[in-house]
Amino acid sequence: MSRLGYLGIAIAVIFILAALLAPIIASHDPTAQDLLLRYASPSAQHWFGTDALGRDVFSRVIYGARISLEVGVSVVVVSAVIGIIVGSLAGFYGGFVDKFLSGYVFNVILAFPGLLLAIALVAFLGAGEGKLILALCVIGWVGYARVMRGQVLKIREYDYVQAARAIGAGNLRILVTHILPNAIQPLIVQASLGMAGAVLSEASLSFLGLGIPPPAPSWGTMIEEARQFYTVTPHVLFFPGAAVALTVLAFNFIGDGLREYLDPKQRAR
Amino acid sequence: MKYKLLSFARQLALMLLVIWTVVSLVTFLIEIVPGDPATVILGETATQEQLDNFRHKHGLDKPAFFISYSSDEGLKWNGGDNRYADYWIGLLHGDLGTSMRTDRPVRDMIFERYPYTIELAFAAMLVAIGIAIPLGVVAGSRKNSWIDNFASVVALLGISLPTFVIGPFLVYIFAVKLGWFSPTGSLYPEDIVLPAVTLGAALSAILTRMIRSSVIEELGEDYVRTARAKGMSERVVLFKHVLKNGLIPVVTILGLQLGVLLAGAIITEKIFNWQGLGLLLLDDGIEKRDYRLVQGCVLVISVTYILANSVTDFVYRKLDPRIRLS
Numbered sequence: 029m030s031r032l033g034y035l036g037i038a039i040a041v042i043f044i045l046a047a048l049l050a051p052i053i054a055s056h057d058p059t060a061q062d063l064l065l066r067y068a069s070p071s072a073q074h075w076f077g078t079d080a081l082g083r084d085v086f087s088r089v090i091y092g093a094r095i096s097l098e099v100g101v102s103v104v105v106v107s108a109v110i111g112i113i114v115g116s117l118a119g120f121y122g123g124f125v126d127k128f129l130s131g132y133v134f135n136v137i138l139a140f141p142g143l144l145l146a147i148a149l150v151a152f153l154g155a156g157e158g159k160l161i162l163a164l165c166v167i168g169w170v171g172y173a174r175v176m177r178g179q180v181l182k183i184r185e186y187d188y189v190q191a192a193r194a195i196g197a198g199n200l201r202i203l204v205t206h207i208l209p210n211a212i213q214p215l216i217v218q219a220s221l222g223m224a225g226a227v228l229s230e231a232s233l234s235f236l237g238l239g240i241p242p243p244a245p246s247w248g249t250m251i252e253e254a255r256q257f258y259t260v261t262p263h264v265l266f267f268p269g270a271a272v273a274l275t276v277l278a279f280n281f282i283g284d285g286l287r288e289y290l291d292p293k294q295r296a297r
Numbered sequence: 298m299k300y301k302l303l304s305f306a307r308q309l310a311l312m313l314l315v316i317w318t319v320v321s322l323v324t325f326l327i328e329i330v331p332g333d334p335a336t337v338i339l340g341e342t343a344t345q346e347q348l349d350n351f352r353h354k355h356g357l358d359k360p361a362f363f364i365s366y367s368s369d370e371g372l373k374w375n376g377g378d379n380r381y382a383d384y385w386i387g388l389l390h391g392d393l394g395t396s397m398r399t400d401r402p403v404r405d406m407i408f409e410r411y412p413y414t415i416e417l418a419f420a421a422m423l424v425a426i427g428i429a430i431p432l433g434v435v436a437g438s439r440k441n442s443w444i445d446n447f448a449s450v451v452a453l454l455g456i457s458l459p460t461f462v463i464g465p466f467l468v469y470i471f472a473v474k475l476g477w478f479s480p481t482g483s484l485y486p487e488d489i490v491l492p493a494v495t496l497g498a499a500l501s502a503i504l505t506r507m508i509r510s511s512v513i514e515e516l517g518e519d520y521v522r523t524a525r526a527k528g529m530s531e532r533v534v535l536f537k538h539v540l541k542n543g544l545i546p547v548v549t550i551l552g553l554q555l556g557v558l559l560a561g562a563i564i565t566e567k568i569f570n571w572q573g574l575g576l577l578l579l580d581d582g583i584e585k586r587d588y589r590l591v592q593g594c595v596l597v598i599s600v601t602y603i604l605a606n607s608v609t610d611f612v613y614r615k616l617d618p619r620i621r622l623s
Binding site for chain 1: 311314315318319323326327329330453456457458459461462465466468469473480556557559560561563564567568578579582583588591595598599602603606
């Protein structure tokens, strides 16, 4: 894999560790206020300084990783499961099912600007982590379904699948034991890019006030709150901003790196 | 010819189907929002008469769809006099309904703000092209030089930095520290610069990468060797021959990205308080729970997006016969 791919993995590991070990790493309670210490600059006591309510920015950024990871993993897992099932149905059965799914359903969802659909869904459903995840899954599953459909269409013609069918394997068995393992690689690439997309979308929606409501330390919410005074105290905006950017970058690197690695044609270049 | 017409008809049918789905989906979402819009808008203190008037004016006393379901009555056919049908009839007459808050036609509210968003999207596109063409050409023609690496880093930053990080960062440097622009608003002509750069950053990164690889590919073609053999200067080869061919894929991306820019403008407008459609949707629609307005904004943005994509697709097919065949 490319050097950038490894860099991505390194950053992602730090991000995941920060999320899992947040109570140990964080130096303060992420929601504890200290109104006497508002907008303090970074110091030994508060590594990233404090925000408008005197909360420790470092601890909030660390706990923010937890929210991003929760949302990201939930969105990726749910979208992937739905996408794999729907994509398999479309690719395996073909005919009318495929025409309806890939010709109509996929196109409709892709024809919609993703962020706008998420905004509309969250606006109507209301804010909150569960609803945010639901909204992102509604957009997200199509990517997996398309990948899966393409893989199924390709792999089901292979000789070993025909052989399995000849010795009497059923559809489900062929799908699960023969096609899925061979389709897994592009799905992992899709999952990695999907993770980047989910983290970014969560931050974007929270930034617009439509995601995770305060006082939860979502990176997007932190950036939105920091916006009022960042001209005077830029650190309050810088750290959560850098956290979003690095995390998104890391998962994009991993996705690109894996894609190149798995595709010999691109590797040769 | 027959095949062409058929393919055009299919394209058109799909587009109409998508638009129908968008309208239906948004209407459905509005209907499942808990709470009664009349009490939400008029408040708890409104009299029964006021509530009834409001409901009648906005069609809230009619059933929502052709079919409704309740636990005691089961599925019930409501006939043609319902809100969904009314909305479609209005839509076909170019009427997007009346705002529940301001009592103004939603169409007027949207078209007051729409030009700002279009202006921003095109400005962003200009910024992106202005950065990407020189950077991409130079990077591609001097592969692996320091300027190529520099271009890669710029492109990487542009792609990975979210708009809500780039925007405030630019404001901090160019508005607060240097004082060249105002931090927010759309009062003066130069106020568009920072929002346009913010919105165009990601696109410029994508374009730079594309132009770079396009230039590298074209430089390996036979016609470049011929041109050089004829004694043409490197600059003429690069700008007159290579760039012309290398730009074909870029044109498509631009078309597809116009839709992305229009939709993505929502965040940029929020950062800079730019009075476009996105801000109308967020501040007047969602924030004030004016669902007719939300419906109209979502519809107009989606339809623009779909149209931009369809037109691009059509133009691209016309430009490149290889795609038409496949």
